[in-house]
Amino acid sequence: MxxxxxxxxxxxxxxxxxxxxxxxxxxxxxxxxxxxxxxxxxxxxxxxxxxxxxxxxxxxxxxxxxxxxxxxxxxxxxxxxxxxxxxxxxxxxxxxxxxxxxxxxxxxxxxxxxxxxxxxxxxxxxxxxxxxxxxxxxxxxxxxxxxxxxxxxxxxxxxxxxxxxxxxxxxxxxxxxxxxxxxxxxxxxxxxxHPVVDRTALRLRVPACIALILLAMQIALGGWVSTNYAALACMDFPLCHGTLVPQMDFQHGFTLWRSLGKTADGDYLPFEALTAIHWTHRVFAFVVAVWIAWVAWRALRIQGLQRIGRALLGALVLQITIGIATVSLKWPLALAVAHNGCAALLVLLTVMLNYKVRIPGRLDEN
Structure with a gap:
């Protein structure tokens, strides 16, 4: 044709x-x-x-x-x-x-x-x-x-x-x-x-924006884990290969321009490189979770943001639970897909929060 x-x-x-x-x-x-x-x-x-x-x-x-x-x-x-x-x-x-x-x-x-x-x-x-x-x-x-x-x-x-x-x-x-x-x-x-949002929401503009940036970075790391098939590089949790900091190869793991499963020189990607990819995603997840949880907690204390704050906190807890279960249960397909879906849900909710914290300023300008 x-x-x-x-x-x-x-x-x-x-x-x-x-x-x-x-x-x-x-x-x-x-x-x-x-x-x-x-x-x-x-x-x-x-x-x-x-x-x-x-x-x-x-x-x-x-x-x-x-x-x-x-x-x-x-x-x-x-x-x-x-x-x-x-x-x-x-x-x-x-x-x-x-x-x-x-x-x-x-x-x-x-x-x-x-x-x-x-x-x-x-x-x-x-x-x-x-x-x-x-x-x-x-x-x-x-x-x-x-x-x-x-x-x-x-x-x-x-x-x-x-x-x-x-x-x-x-x-x-x-x-x-x-x-x-x-x-x-x-x-x-x-x-x-949208419900009336208290002017104190303006104080969340920068933290909410940072939360979205951190979330984007974590999703990029998660995508790098998935596209390199490194989801099972660490089979235990919270440790990795029985230790807090396992042997890793960051140079090959984070060389961006290369073929699937290969190094930039065309050799097979070493397992230590897959470990580095997985471990980085796991450790940075802690940073992102703490920041988003703090932003959601602050949103809970502001009139007009309680609902989005509860939803964001709930989605965060669900995502962490699914992530741990995915590793513990050896990467079942349904949980792996749900992990991606929950990441998308966090994006949706974080963007919505960023919009809502700008409502008071927009109303004053109009």
Whole structure:
């Protein structure tokens, strides 16, 4: 199939995914359909992040080793001959029927998000122009930024496949997905009603921003653990190989530009390098947890932030519990996916907190 026909068929599948979301928005009792569309897109993005984690953790990232289609076709059914041949040659390899479907479903869902974001851009422009460019909540700046960002995310999705799961590319792909979720959360917050927030919330602006930065760094470390398959490099907890500071190879572990499982020189990555990756993620998690817990505790003491503070604290406790259980239970798939999902939830809640602590200042300015 030629590229234009393939892209058309893939776009059709993305539109079908988006149509389901549009149906939810249209049938909603919420009178503000634009706000509902933003929230539904946010929810779908959260789901795609979790499904992306499932794709990565089931080693399905190369289930279809080309892009954007699957052996030049728009779905695995049409490529079954090629998939069966690859599976017969390597039964435990990256290409199987199940892995091909997982990979392509992930692509269909991602395309659906792209269609929804295009709809958000069009509607925001329409509402903004109709309001005489006076209603800032409909400003197209954020939606246009979302569109540009989802295009960038799609490019890294393609490079993830064409560059054969190179760890730095896969990690950036994960970070861009989390950033897209954060941006959608900010847009959704602009469309939503918020309780009155006490002016003391202004004191949390800097701490909340630091919490988001630390969380982003920890997610990057977590992505580096996952993309290097270092989740089981330390099989015990709280120690690692029975000691507080095990033997580690930071030089090879944190060389960013290299192939999967290899050093920059092309040799196999030593186990000490995987230990260094895992240990760093684990230790930095303590720093992030303490800071976010402190920020959430302060939010609990401020009028209008109690609810978000409780949610953030609860998500943090859940994430720590899942992280420990993932190691203790030897990395069960469901818990590993949930660990990624809870990280996305922390991003959502931390971004929402950052928005809320700016409400008093915005109200005074208007």
């Amino acid at each position: 030629d590229n234009s026909g393939l892209l058309f068929q893939l776009a059709t599948k993305g539109i079908l995914v988006a149509l389901l979301a549009f149906l939810i928005v249209w049938s909603s009792k919420d009178r503000n359909k634009y706000r509902k569309l933003v929230w539904v897109t946010l929810f779908l993005t959260f789901d795609v992040i979790m499904f992306g984690a499932f794709t990565r953790l089931t080693d399905s990232g190369l289930g279809c080793p080309d892009w954007p289609g699957c052996y030049g076709h728009s779905n695995p059914l049409q490529a079954m001959e090629h998939i069966r041949a690859a599976e017969a040659a390597m039964p435990d390899g990256p290409v199987t029927v199940m892995k091909a479907w997982i990979e392509m479903i992930h692509r269909y869902l991602a395309m659906g998000i792209g269609v929804l974001i295009i709809a958000i851009v069009v509607i925001s422009w329409r509402f903004w122009l109709r309001s005489g460019r006076t209603q800032s909540q409909f400003s197209p700046r954020f939606p246009v930024a979302l569109f540009l960002f989802v295009c960038l995310q799609g490019a890294f999705g393609a490079w993830t496949v064409t560059m054969k799961l190179q760890p730095i590319i896969v990690t950036i792909h994960l970070l861009l997905g989390m950033t897209l979720l954060a941006m959608l959360t900010w847009v959704a917050a602009r469309q939503s009603d």
